[in-house]
Amino acid sequence: MKKEEIISTLVYLVMLVIVIIVGYFIISANSDAILASLGNNSNIIYVFVIVALILGIVLNVLFVEIGHAIGAKIGGYEILSFNVFGLCFYKSLVNDKIKIKVGFKSFDGLAGETRILPSIKKEKHNPAAYIIFPFILILLEFLALYLTFMFISDDSNIAFIKYAMVLIATVGGLFILYDYIPFKLDSTTDGYRYTLLVKKINVEAYNTRLKIEGDILLSKDSKNYPVFEEITDYTADVNLLSIYNYLENKEFDKSYDLLNKIINTTSKISSETIEKAKVWNLYLLLKEDKTEEINKYYESLDESTIKYLKKGDTLLTLRTYALYLNKIEKADSLAEEVGVKYLKCYKNEISLFKEKDKLLFEEDVKLSSNK
Secondary structure (H helix, E strand, O other): OOHHHHHHHHHHHHHHHHHHHHHHHHHHOOHHHHHHHOOOOOOHHHHHHHHHHHHHHHHHHHHHHHHHHHHHHHHOEEEEEEEEOOEEEEEEEEOOEEEEEEEEOOOOOOOEEEEEEEOOOOOOOOOHHHHHHHHHHHHHHHHHHHHHHHHOOOOOOOHHHHHHHHHHHHHHHHHHHHHHOOOOOOOOOHHHHHHHOOOHHHHHHHHHHHHHHHHHHOOOOOOOOOOOOOOOHHHHHHHHHHHHHHHHOOOHHHHHHHHHHHHOOOOOOOHHHHHHHHHHHHHHHHHOOOHHHHHHHHHHOOHHHHHHHHHOOOHHHHHHHHHHHHHHHOOHHHHHHHHHHHHHHHHHOOOOOHHHHHHHHHHHHHHHHOO
């Protein structure tokens, strides 16, 4: 079990404990006051809890994304899209003009996402405010809810509002706990992102990736991405994007050089980044049909990388494993099963590079069918 999975489990357990404490020691302990203000209907308290929780989720998701949007503007960024529960307001290039559209889109976050782009009108772009402002807005929400809680008496006809405030504040607290813990969980949290973006090179890499993604969204992809010499998780992430463009021009040597810098770095980077680079390296060997080198390289892979490859929960691992099964194991039926899994993963993928990845997959399938 990886460190991220252990920490994620612990965080979810803490969140569950908080919910139980609030439910038992506050809501249940004051159920008489809540019921009295609701007309003493014992069944309605369940409706009260559900409505309060839904309201808490909606309000806090809005605060988080509005905080991101305000922080982005302060930090020198443009808003590309604002997504809450899948309802997305986004910029699109139509007849060489940027227009605002509305539609349902997938998102990378608990319940929403705000995509940003470094503004050409600003010289400096600092993501700190983008990360911190949701935290500030939720703290202001806590203050407002606390004042409301203290103002309303248990004997009041609106005592249920007092305890609805408690549930809304609890949801906000859970959001903060999850999103601002300074560790990588089952998703990249703002707290973890902030610890990485203290380093100047990571800020540069972060802004570079935002620029690349923004250009893709606005149909202005130059395909000439910067390559960083200093290797960190952020710079490696940006460097790996160039492989898609190298492969279009069959520039394998450039791809191998880029991967070797990541794999052999002496810098402190995550095991996931190393594993990703190694799987990319295996994929390139497969593309070039270097059978002897493939076997030697595969045997040299450590257990965690093999597990990462066979787990098959990313487009990269599924695409690579399907090709390995087809070319080396000659397990065509199993390769087809992995291929089907790839297409399902593709549908759920939110990365803007999913189309480039699918082109590689389709090329692999075509080559396999012609052998």
